[in-house]
Amino acid sequence: MTTGRGVPPRWASALLRWWLRGEIGRDARADLEDDFAELSRSRGRSWATVVYLSHLVRPGTWALGWELRRREDPDRAPRRGLPWVSWLDVKLGVRMLVKHPALTLVSGLAMSLTIAVAIAAFSLFQDWFLRPPVPLPEGDRIVSLGMLATDRRLTYRQLLHDVPVWRAELETVELVSITRDHRENIVGEDGIGELSAFTMMSASGFEVARIPPLLGRTLLAGDEAPGAAPVVVLGYDDWIERYDGATDVIGRTMQIGEQAHTIVGVMPDGYAFPATARRWLPFTDDPDDFALLETPYLYRAFGRLTPGATMEAANAEISGIGRRRAHDLPESHGHLRALAMHYTDSYTGMDNAGGLLIVRVVLALLTLLVVVPFANVAILIYARTATRAGELSIRNALGAGRGRIVSQLFIESLVLASLSAAVGVAIVAYGYGFVDSLLAGIGGADVLPFWVRKGRDPWVAAYVVGLTLSAAVVSGVLPGLKATGRGVREELSRAANGNGMRLGGVWTAMIVFQVATTVGLIPFAASMGWQLLGAGLTRPSFDAEPLVGAFVAGPRRATASTFVTAGRVEDADRRLRAELAVQELRRQVSSDPRVRQLTFASDMPGSPYGASILVEIEGVAPPDDASAHRVGGRVDVAADYFDVLGVETTAGRSLHPTDRELESSPIVVNQAFVDRILGGANAVGRRVRPWLPEAETLGSSVEAGGEGPAPWSEIVGVVDNLTLNPTHPDRVESRIYLLLDEDRLADGVFFVMRVPDRTQAYIPELRRMATAVDPTLVVGVAVRVGEAGEVLSSMVGAGSVGFAVVVLSGLLLCSAGVFTLMSFNVTQRRREIGVRTALGAHPRRVLATILLRSLRQLGIGVAVGLFLAIALPPLNADGIIVDATAGPIAFVAGFMVIVGFLAAVGPARRGLRIHPSEALREG
Amino acid sequence: MSLGDLQQVVMLAVTRLGTDAYGAAIRDELRRVAGRSVSVPTVYVTLVRLEERGLVRSRADEGRGSRARRVFSLTDRGWAALEDARDTMDRMWAGVSRP
Structure with missing residues (x-):
């Protein structure tokens, strides 16, 4: 596999090549690439990538680019500096947050929760499905070896009998090792036996990981020989918890089942190779004992690529051996295909590029979903922007161009988005802490493999930055562009006179979209949350306590x-x-x-x-x-x-x-x-x-x-x-x-x-x-x-409460969006109301016309939403879910209609109260 | 001719490194000796501006492994500016002591 370990991402190099020109630019780029290779070796490719990418936005890089351009052509060089960033804008942004507390709260909450959900999903995918880096020296050269059955599932039991063959024949993979879990009682000094997890692993497994023991030694090949004295290597936690971190623990014995095992080593804190190990025993299963095929043991094999060997070469070689064995042993191996894969693949089952692609697509779709709440925030911000037409108009008159005004709005949104991102990150950190404490309660140290970083990953950091910027762009730049769009001066001056901005059909479309997405999506989410909540609150149906x-x-x-x-x-x-x-x-x-x-x-x-x-x-x-x-x-x-x-x-x-x-x-x-x-x-x-x-x-x-x-x-x-x-x-x-x-x-x-x-x-x-x-x-x-019920109940309960908070804040945000849109829409028709009243129309009739139009918009929205709700595939897949969402759909639809209607009534009635001549003058 | 703080330390690093004065080496020297952490592009942009003012010059150093780099050195004007900066500081320090 070509990992491109020492080479930065191609697209980032291309960007820097474009920005840093000439001989000096080339030298600077070469130095950065050297740094990348060095960092990649010492701290891993992910870290090196993030540091390299950071140069794209560092002031030094920008300044060098400007200087090089200016040297090339003094006349054509762009203006130096970043004219769109101003501390004044940042201060103004903070002031806006304080000045509009309700807006800040609603949009901030929505953004925080959205970002939290997105980060949690992303870090989960990063840790589990997207081939996370193995945090060991040259971890990307550790490979899993396995066999795929014809149904494309990995098979684990048979590995025991193939590993000796692989160990003897493979030239592209060295230190071929095998491991399996084992459970047995550890008998304490108090005579209590505690069923405990062990990892039986080939001695060479420790060489694959390349982490020296903290005390004593690791397992040796001699420990596996028949008749060898039983030994055990302890994990750090065991050493601290059972032996109080005693330095003379080496040579003591641990009673495992019937046998006393001599403790020969202690591994350092955090070491759990091959995945979730806590204590290690020599691997003594006999490859010739075919009765072991009948057990539920899951064997895993792994090794290290030999220097210069690639994943492709290892795959080709092991496939060749596999084909030969399939030919020689058609009954046992005819349906199997041997392969080398990314180390974590044998645990995640992501052994093929197709699966990886699907996971990436799912992640991309999930990420796209954040656009919905962000768009809602954009509506709210847009409404606020419209009320600030006077201020923007004056700034425009004083010479601020469209870019300047939009950049100001962007910075304002960025302030809100950054705060929300910080809250989102805090929510995720709290969530991980909560999950940790729950897992600790059910012996969770065995559950999560050592490579799971739970968000402590440079890519997650980059993702958060990306999300924050997108939130600011969607909620700041888009409303800003719209507000300062075509005929900006004319619009602004009209707005400055108190007429607001004209949007015509766009309002209707936005209202319909808003109502439709709310009716289409929220009930489905709500009914899922409700089911979870119900499960979380259920108690045993019998007297389980004693x-x-x-x-x-x-x-x-x-x-x-x-x-x-x-x-x-x-x-x-x-x-x-x-x-x-x-x-x-x-x-x-x-x-x-x-x-x-x-x-x-x-x-x-x-x-x-x-x-x-x-x-x-x-x-x-x-x-x-x-x-x-x-x-x-x-x-x-x-x-x-x-x-x-x-x-x-x-x-x-x-x-x-x-x-x-x-x-x-x-x-x-x-x-x-x-x-x-x-x-x-x-x-x-x-x-x-x-x-x-x-x-x-x-x-x-x-x-x-x-x-x-x-x-x-x-x-x-x-x-x-x-x-x-x-x-x-x-x-x-x-x-x-x-x-x-x-x-x-x-x-x-x-x-x-x-x-x-x-x-x-x-x-x-x-x-x-x-x-x-x-x-x-x-x-x-x-x-x-x-207690067994309580653990389940607290996990499900916590999950469902979190889900309910997300759904309710979604509903709050959507209804705030509809309220804003509708009241703005009606406010903009004050002149029409005034003209019609001046022409002698009865106020009640005018009011009815306005409200009917609003109801029509809401009605179309509800209809489209219902169509969405019915057309959504998960609803059709299971009749019970359809039933479960019918109530919530009706509730949400009704709720949105009421909110929209109330939002229309106020401005319409106010419109009737103004004098017709005033209304006409406004035009 | 006045010199900024960063410009001074970059010029001093150039003189300390002699024939090895190229971007990353200067950056490392600043970190090692002066304890200042700056990025490679920042070093280069400083050098470009100094070169424009005629205080340093650069030449391609072909004999350096597989990759030719531009190596920097001080011009006479650069030396004069550096000495001037030091004299200024010395004069300012003269007679000053901590109370």
């Missing part, structure tokens, strides 16, 4: 994440040990006097997550557009589950311990299943079975069935919806409840305990008990069930 939910599993080959789904323990010895351990823990918990009740389930009670499944229901045809019914998920529960949770059975009966022996394999469904899938009809007695292509999803239910259709299960009861905090209060997912196979608890199960007193304090107690039973026993997520 419940503790803890995921417990035997030692397994993999636990992919904190919210793990059960994976089977296949090894017979391990399995037996795990079964015994889980049963022992169960016995201890049951006999614990603090625990009132204990039950089991395959998922956290009320969790809104779940893999949907397709089922057939006897006698009930699937929806027209589907071949089967889609159920939100299946949960395996103990027979007493609903009793422990206090969930009512609304029809039939609950599950019973002896149900497993019945041939009808009874199941229970929730009310959402009845409402959504059966349309409210009676469920009890109906039979359900997995739709064959999806049969595996129901696991054990089909085992007996072999190749044929799965056996039917009979619905024996209906229970109330069990929701912790659904993402939409009206959209609880449908659920099927099966009786849990209690012989398979070791595969992973949620212990659900009712602990009425000191609920939270019981969690470390449970961990301690589990570790004492068996240090390899995994206790994954363990929380108060109510």
Whole structure:
């Protein structure tokens, strides 16, 4: 890949070439390019680019350009300096803000929020999708190696078996390394086991990153050898939090599961390579162990481009190897294509230029959307500019040209836009702080990769400057150009006489546009915000407060994440040990006097997550557009589950311990299943079975069935919806409840305990008990069930409040815009009102004519807006959303009509009050 | 002939650097010795104006690696102006001491 690392952007060089001419100009440019290359090496290309671009606007560069031109041709050289920038204009701008506080508040708020939303979106895209720079020495030479399946998705499991081949054969990529996540208990001195994230990584991975350890050493190839003493390298946070930053930590041991690992090194603060690592273990998975293909492990491979090698060359080479392996091993590799990619691509999936282009287009469209609020601010500013016609006219008479007046208006807007940008940046900074604190609450250090800069990025700074300038141009220059346009002297002198500026059809068009965009866009946004708000305010539908939910599993080959789904323990010895351990823990918990009740389930009670499944229901045809019914998920529960949770059975009966022996394999469904899938009809007695292509999803239910259709299960009861905090209060997912196979608890199960007193304090107690039973026993997520809802609720709640603020300020801004436009429009017709009254028209009739015309303008706006609202693709995609926006559309349309009407009534009535002769004189 | 502050330090940097007095080197010298941070274009615009006043002259230095640059040096007038500036300052300082 040609990165052009040492070369500044071509367009910027071209601009400087145009501005800095001759031999001196060439020398200056060459020096700046040298600086660029140097900075690029030391601080990264992004930083170098921003510094280089800053020269385009620095006074020294401008002055040199002027001097060089003057030397070339003294007569033709433009005037020196920047005549349009004056401190007086800046002061005037500040004074205008103070003088019109309402305008300042409305437009400032709108600009701030717009800029905040745009920055947040931009920095998110920068950090995630747009191939962010890897902040490591020569980070742009670190590449990910992967394999694409025919469906263009990256495949991760197989990498283990290909990395040795790549390591041996690749000449364009060195230090080929492999990594995967691993979870295991860290057993503290207090005996409490804490399920913790580790990164297993090839020792060469540390050489790829090129960051030396803070203490001790990194992992070595010898650590990976079979029989090598177990070692661990700590991350900085662990070193501080667990060992208080002790410098003699090297050589101590950390109890990880059953084994004591010697701490051999500590990595510096902020180091999390390959992505979110906190502590590192040697990579010991055997490439010849093909059973690992059955695990949910996600392997990632990476390396460094060898000196002189390009991404293209690496890609060509690895593709060649991939093709050869596809030929040699058609079954396993026939459908795969090996490739080298930008390092972050294996995490973001942005492995192709097409995806990148789409992301850029989306970002550009999002950025274009800011024009709508900016245009609204422009309307308000324009209205203010029109009231200042007298002042502008005098300045014009005193010799200020159009450029001078427009530049003054631009500077005034720039003052407002800069203040708004500062507020916008502060909002985003606060937002990131809030997200950080929320993520910290749910162990978020594992969530964000180390290259995420959260706005601390020179490109984001450049984007903010760009947005601020655009806001100033749209809201200052455009109204200024319009106000001082054609026949400026004539217009201004008319305006100075008190008649305002004539705009004719433009007013009508602006009113229609304003009303239409408001009616078309705001309700859609409002209904989205409302749905979010509803989700944020929802509380658990059962008494979750005294419940503790803890995921417990035997030692397994993999636990992919904190919210793990059960994976089977296949090894017979391990399995037996795990079964015994889980049963022992169960016995201890049951006999614990603090625990009132204990039950089991395959998922956290009320969790809104779940893999949907397709089922057939006897006698009930699937929806027209589907071949089967889609159920939100299946949960395996103990027979007493609903009793422990206090969930009512609304029809039939609950599950019973002896149900497993019945041939009808009874199941229970929730009310959402009845409402959504059966349309409210009676469920009890109906039979359900997995739709064959999806049969595996129901696991054990089909085992007996072999190749044929799965056996039917009979619905024996209906229970109330069990929701912790659904993402939409009206959209609880449908659920099927099966009786849990209690012989398979070791595969992973949620212990659900009712602990009425000191609920939270019981969690470390449970961990301690589990570790004492068996240090390899995994206790994954363990929380108060109510708390799981609170985290979700606070995140969604905060998001929806932010969204509501944005929508409401949008509505405020739009209505202020319509009010201004309408009242100006009517004010301008004072003369017409006067003439008609002078000719003998009845005042009421004149008033009616004026107001009818205003209503017509509003009506056209509403009609166009409705068309927009209906034509918008997201509204048609899902009928429910259409329903949800119908109310808001009516509200916003009505609101805009009332605002516009009120804005017209005042000036029209005032117009009637002036004497006809005065009105005629104004013309 | 009066000289501005920046002009004086740029001229002094030119003399200190001798045959290496080109834009970026002068900028680095100003930062290193005088602790002043100025951009390369600012250095050049100062040099252009000084050259116009006949205080410095430039010549292309072909023998410098792959890239020819313009190297600056002081003219006799430039030396005189620099010495004059120093004399002025010396005279102004004469007899002045911190109370």
